[in-house]
Amino acid sequence: MRRHRVERAGLQARALWGGDGRGTRERRSGHARNRYCRPRPAAARLTATRPRPATFVHTLLRGASSMRMSKLMLKTLREAPSEAELESHKLLLRAGLVTSLAAGLYAFTPLGWRVLRKVEGIIRDEMDGIGAQEVRLPELNPIELWEQSGRAGTMGQTLFRLADRKERGFVLGPTHEEGMSYLASRHIQSYRDLPVTLYQIETKFRDEPRPRGGLVRLREFTMKDAYSFDAGWEALDASYAAAYDAYVRIFARAGVPVIPVAADSGAIGGKESQEFVFLTDDGEDEILLCPQCGYAANAEKAEFAAPAAVPANALPMERVATPGQKTIAGLAQFLGIEERQTVKAVFYVADNQPVFVAIRGDLDVNEVKLKNALKAQDVDPMDEATVKRLGLVAGSASAVGMTGMKIVADPSATEAANLVAGANEEGFHLLHTNHGRDWKADLVVNIGLARAGDACATCGAALEVRRGMEMGHVFKLGTLYSESIGVNYLDESGERHPCVMGCYGIGVERMVAAIIEANHDANGIIWPATVAPYDVHVVVLNGDQEAVATALDELEADLARANLTALVDDRPDSAGIKFKDADLIGIPVRFTLGPRSLEKGGIEVRDRRTGETGVVALAEAAAEARRAR
RNA sequence: CGGGGUGUAGCUCAGCCUGGCAGAGCGCUACGUUCGGGACGUAGAGGCCACAGGUUCAAAUCCUGUCACCCCGACCA
Numbered sequence: 001m002r003r004h005r006v007e008r009a010g011l012q013a014r015a016l017w018g019g020d021g022r023g024t025r026e027r028r029s030g031h032a033r034n035r036y037c038r039p040r041p042a043a044a045r046l047t048a049t050r051p052r053p054a055t056f057v058h059t060l061l062r063g064a065s066s067m068r069m070s071k072l073m074l075k076t077l078r079e080a081p082s083e084a085e086l087e088s089h090k091l092l093l094r095a096g097l098v099t100s101l102a103a104g105l106y107a108f109t110p111l112g113w114r115v116l117r118k119v120e121g122i123i124r125d126e127m128d129g130i131g132a133q134e135v136r137l138p139e140l141n142p143i144e145l146w147e148q149s150g151r152a153g154t155m156g157q158t159l160f161r162l163a164d165r166k167e168r169g170f171v172l173g174p175t176h177e178e179g180m181s182y183l184a185s186r187h188i189q190s191y192r193d194l195p196v197t198l199y200q201i202e203t204k205f206r207d208e209p210r211p212r213g214g215l216v217r218l219r220e221f222t223m224k225d226a227y228s229f230d231a232g233w234e235a236l237d238a239s240y241a242a243a244y245d246a247y248v249r250i251f252a253r254a255g256v257p258v259i260p261v262a263a264d265s266g267a268i269g270g271k272e273s274q275e276f277v278f279l280t281d282d283g284e285d286e287i288l289l290c291p292q293c294g295y296a297a298n299a300e301k302a303e304f305a306a307p308a309a310v311p312a313n314a315l316p317m318e319r320v321a322t323p324g325q326k327t328i329a330g331l332a333q334f335l336g337i338e339e340r341q342t343v344k345a346v347f348y349v350a351d352n353q354p355v356f357v358a359i360r361g362d363l364d365v366n367e368v369k370l371k372n373a374l375k376a377q378d379v380d381p382m383d384e385a386t387v388k389r390l391g392l393v394a395g396s397a398s399a400v401g402m403t404g405m406k407i408v409a410d411p412s413a414t415e416a417a418n419l420v421a422g423a424n425e426e427g428f429h430l431l432h433t434n435h436g437r438d439w440k441a442d443l444v445v446n447i448g449l450a451r452a453g454d455a456c457a458t459c460g461a462a463l464e465v466r467r468g469m470e471m472g473h474v475f476k477l478g479t480l481y482s483e484s485i486g487v488n489y490l491d492e493s494g495e496r497h498p499c500v501m502g503c504y505g506i507g508v509e510r511m512v513a514a515i516i517e518a519n520h521d522a523n524g525i526i527w528p529a530t531v532a533p534y535d536v537h538v539v540v541l542n543g544d545q546e547a548v549a550t551a552l553d554e555l556e557a558d559l560a561r562a563n564l565t566a567l568v569d570d571r572p573d574s575a576g577i578k579f580k581d582a583d584l585i586g587i588p589v590r591f592t593l594g595p596r597s598l599e600k601g602g603i604e605v606r607d608r609r610t611g612e613t614g615v616v617a618l619a620e621a622a623a624e625a626r627r628a629r
Numbered sequence: 630c631g632g633g634g635u636g637u638a639g640c641u642c643a644g645c646c647u648g649g650c651a652g653a654g655c656g657c658u659a660c661g662u663u664c665g666g667g668a669c670g671u672a673g674a675g676g677c678c679a680c681a682g683g684u685u686c687a688a689a690u691c692c693u694g695u696c697a698c699c700c701c702g703a704c705c706a
Contacts, residue, residue: 078655078667079641083699093640103698158704175706209630209704216706223706275706284705367703380703470706507706541665575665583666596665604665 065560067534069569069581074111076581086282088516089214091525095584104211104219106509111585114533116222119254119511120201122530123224126250130242132197132226137179139203143169145178149484154377160205172205177477177503180227181485188499191231191491195239199226201508213282215513216469222508229482229499231489236500240272240476243504247276247472250506255528256514258471261287262297264368265475272476277468278514287468288450292461299465300368302450303457307362309416310341315432317400322429326395328361331429335420338362343413343421343433345397347382347390350374354382354390356405358398358441359448360412360419366449373408373445396422399439400430409441410448469514472506525586526609529629534567535559536625537587539578541594543570551618552593555603558622564629583608589628591621 080090083100092098097112108116124134143161146152152159152171160172173179180198188196204223211217228239244260251258256278263275275298277287286299297303325331332339342361347354348370355374359365371379387394390405398421399407413419414435421433433439452465482488482498490496512531519526527533536559542548552568559566567587569578575594582590592604602617605624616624 075639075656077640081640082635082642085700100698204706206705210700210702212700217704218706221706225706473706505706510706539665572664574663574668576667579666581667592665594665 066566088513118531126246174206181481185487195230197228215509224506226504228502264300276472283467283469288463290456293459304450304454312417318431343419350376358413359410364449369447398422477501524584535564536566538568538591562622
């Protein structure tokens with residue numbers, strides 16, 4: 001008797017009335033009819049609620065570990081919806097793992113949710129492994145907390161804001177430095193309480209200017225955010241190192257190849273910072289890599305050695321006509337000189353203040369470095385109207401004689417001699433300008449943008465540029481938040497100090513996207529076993545045959561005993577459909593159970609990644625699956 | 630917010646230029662035949678042609694506006 005069928009609602013009556021001689025297909029249609037129009041006899045229901053002990057145990061085991069595709073809410077697609085461009089996005093939609101509700105907002109189906117939870121499980125395991133303690137903060141934060149840290153202003157537009165019925169202001173947390181600091185401040189009093197690392201895996205909300213790439217950039221997403229609290233910078237180094245090591249293990253276990261790169265610390269503020277980047281042409285970030293010494297940095301942060309200046313002794317400044325020359329390239333050609341013998345003028349507006357930037361003609365401005373140098377919240381290229389209003393001559397501008405504007409210069413422009421600069425007059429330039437003699441910068445700071453081919457600052461080799469996706473980010477935050485929110489401790493001598501903080505984030509959905517980007521082929525996803533929604537995909541063929549049904553019962557019981565989860569394709573569809581779906585869904589181990597496999601001696605095993613197949617005896621199947629996992 | 634593109638059935642798309650009954654394939658439902666790599670037949674269900682206004686005897690189609698979605702840039706996990 002097939003116990004698992006008997007337990008299915010609506011089938012009991014059939015089983016009781018009709019015996020067991022029918023095929024699955026008949027049962028299935030009988031089921032459907034029953035559901036709609038045929039009332040089940042009360043007696044049958046009573047019988048069903050009192051199963052025999054053996055059935056009861058078996059059912060419990062199977063329920064915990066096995067899922068029938070005939071019951072699973074899943075719809076795979078033969079073609080990817082046109083909204084998807086990235087391979088991961090297409091596969092997520094085709095395999096039915098997610099459904100979008102609006103731009104940057106996705107619902108997870110049962111299958112997709114299992115993957116997300118697996119990834120969370122790895123993160124949780126590794127965070128717990130370094131002694132971090134999981135907590136939970138509200139997603140809804142009083143805006144006062146954000147005003148206290150100053151980020152109500154600096155996070156600007158990306159904050160989702162709302163008000164309660166009494167008009168009290170709230171924000172939906174885009175991260176939780178404030179909340180976590182507040183929580184820590186209630187519990188940390190002494191150096192004896194330190195160090196502490198707290199973390200949570202929770203939803204974050206950001207009003208992104210442009211959500212994109214399926215799960216790559218969302219407006220509502222899951223982030224693992226961790227925060228360390230230490231007594232001093234040296235202690236922070238240890239917490240930071242521990243988090244860093246945990247990250248290396250997390251990405252390795254989940255099957256995302258990442259490289260650590262030096263990074264800018266962005267809106268959150270702080271000192272040292274590294275990103276874990278998954279290299280892919282579809283990434284949003286530009287990464288500079290040194291093939292020789294291994295230096296790796298986000299383009300925002302990347303250091304490089306600018307080409308040397310042309311050496312010369314200062315000559316007298318001279319005004320020359322340069323009709324129609326508005327670009328560095330054109331100007332250099334017109335004068336028969338190199339681009340590195342000119343000064344480029346670029347205009348910006350930093351927090352509503354105009355800024356004049358001078359950099360040597362062969363270099364470009366890194367706006368992030370500029371922003372950091374100015375300690376500004378916002379830096380944008382100056383719009384044309386403002387350029388006009390300030391009387392700046394685009395194409396012939398220079399700092400010579402410039403007043404009323406802050407002048408920022410890259411050392412490349414101040415250290416070279418006899419550079420050609422604009423005359424601040426259409427059609428004219430100045431030869432032999434020299435910093436200190438002819439003009440003076442208010443601020444001299446490195447603001448050059450590293451580009452492919454530039455020399456590595458460490459070893460001099462040519463840097464390479466790659467695109468990448470930021471998976472995680474670790475920061476040495478310092479005392480920014482502990483001071484503003486008030487996370488203090490008393491040291492051995494009773495003196496009060498703010499905790500030195502670190503913070504560590506991982507985007508969970510984005511990780512799922514990267515896992516797929518890194519693990520798929522033309523037929524679908526190939527989940528690393530660590531994050532696969534189930535351990536084994538069992539394709540059942542001709543399941544209505546007695547021998548197959550019996551073998552399936554045995555297999556499921558064995559898998560359950562081995563503590564393995566299985567997705568069982570018991571649908572009445574053709575073999576082709578089932579195999580295609582299995583490939584698409586991407587569980588790493590596929591079992592095929594049917595009359596043919598039984599003839600061959602048991603169950604066909606197929607490795608999703610390599611395509612290798614073999615046959616194992618039914619009794620060996622669970623052990624085989626465990627080995628593959 | 631700047632630049633580009635797309636909105637027609639659950640999915641992929643045709644129809645639009647040149648106005649005249651709302652279409653195909655896949656998917657879905659029923660029945661039958663198949664049954665180890667997305668099978669076949671028959672019969673069905675399914676549409677505010679993104680929305681609003683305009684032009685016209687007549688609008689999916691022409692005009693204007695709005696919205697949504699995707700891609701590139703500024704932002705980030």
